[in-house]
Amino acid sequence: MxxxxxxxxxxxxxxxxxxxxxxxxxxxxxxxxxxxxxxxxxxxxxxxxxxxxxxxxxxxxxxxxxxxxxxxxxxxxxxxxxxxxxxxxxxxxxxxxxxxxxxxxxxxxxxxxxxxxxxxxxxxxxxxxxxxxxxxxxxxxxxxxxxxxxxxxxxxxxxxGGIPVPVKSACFFCPAMKKREVIQLSKDNPSLFARAVEMEDAALESGKITTVKGLGRSWSWRSLVAADASQLKLFDDTQSPICDTCIDW
The missing domain is CATH 3.40.50.620 (HUPs)
Structure with missing residues (x-):
C-alpha cells in the first residue's frame, strides 16, 4: 500500500x-x-x-x-x-x-x-x-x-533574490500598530486612516464597546492624531523651508 x-x-x-x-x-x-x-x-x-x-x-x-x-x-x-x-x-x-x-x-x-x-x-x-x-x-x-x-x-x-523588501504585513487598521505608525499612516495615506477611524467611531458610538477606548485599546486613533495635530500648531516654524546653507554636503 x-x-x-x-x-x-x-x-x-x-x-x-x-x-x-x-x-x-x-x-x-x-x-x-x-x-x-x-x-x-x-x-x-x-x-x-x-x-x-x-x-x-x-x-x-x-x-x-x-x-x-x-x-x-x-x-x-x-x-x-x-x-x-x-x-x-x-x-x-x-x-x-x-x-x-x-x-x-x-x-x-x-x-x-x-x-x-x-x-x-x-x-x-x-x-x-x-x-x-x-x-x-x-x-x-x-x-x-x-x-x-x-x-x-x-x-x-x-x-x-532581486526582490524589493516588502513592508510589514498587517491590516492598515491593526490594533497592534504603534502610535508613531498610526500618525504616519494618517500622513501617508489619509484615506485609509479615515476608514480606520470610521470603524473606530462606529464601534464606540454603538455603545457596544465598553472595555476599550479605541483601536489602540487604551487610546483611540482619532484622539491620537488630533492631539498630534494640536501639538504641531504650537510650532509655527516647523514647516519653514530648510536653508540650503544648513545642508550637510
Missing part, C-alpha cells in the same frame, strides 16, 4: 519572513505544492502590490502561483457590520484565527488535502513563538528556523 502524499503548502503573509522563505525554497530547489495568501480585505496597498510582484517572480522560477483565499467579505466589513473592532483590540487572537487560518484550512479541506504540512515564515529569532504553535499543532513546519535565518538573513536573502 502506498503512503499518502504529504502536501506542502506555504502560508504566504506578504511580508519579509514569508517572502524570504520562498526565496530560500527556490534556492534549495524545493518548490511547495501550493502557496496561499489569506486576504483579510484590509491589507496595506503596498502588500497587494508586493503580491503581484511575487506572482511574476514565482512564475519566472517555475513555482506555483499564489492562490488567494478569503473569509466572507473580510475583516473590515465584518467589524463595520457588527459595530465592533478587530479582536486584537480586546487582546484576542481571533483576527488571525478567523481571517487567516480558517480560510486556508477550508481551502485544503475542499481540495481533499488531508495530509498537509503548512510552511510558515517565522524566523530563527522568533523560536519561542514557533514553539507555542508546535505545542498546539503538529502539521506546521518552520523552514527559516531550520535554516537558522534571523531577520537580517531574511532581508539579505530577499535582496539577493
Amino acid at each position: 502506498s503512503m499518502e502524499h504529504t502536501c506542502s503548502v506555504v502560508s504566504f503573509g506578504g511580508g519579509v519572513n514569508s517572502t524570504a522563505m520562498l526565496v530560500g525554497l527556490e534556492e534549495r530547489g524545493e518548490p511547495p505544492d501550493h502557496i496561499l495568501f489569506a486576504d483579510t480585505g484590509g491589507e496595506k496597498p503596498e502588500t497587494y502590490d508586493h503580491l503581484e510582484r511575487m506572482q511574476s517572480w514565482l512564475r519566472s522560477k517555475g513555482f506555483p502561483k499564489i492562490t488567494t483565499v478569503r473569509e466572507g467579505n473580510g475583516l473590515e466589513d465584518d467589524c463595520i457590520a457588527r459595530d465592533t473592532l478587530p479582536g486584537k483590540a480586546f487582546g484576542f487572537g481571533s483576527c488571525s484565527e478567523r481571517f487567516k487560518i480558517r480560510p486556508q484550512r477550508r481551502w485544503a479541506k475542499q481540495l481533499g488535502h488531508e495530509n498537509v504540512v503548512w510552511l510558515v515564515g517565522i524566523h530563527f529569532g522568533e523560536r519561542k513563538r514557533a514553539e507555542r504553535t508546535l505545542n498546539q499543532r503538529n502539521d506546521v513546519s518552520f523552514p527559516l528556523i531550520d535554516w537558522r535565518w534571523d531577520q537580517e538573513d531574511c532581508v539579505e536573502a530577499i535582496r539577493c
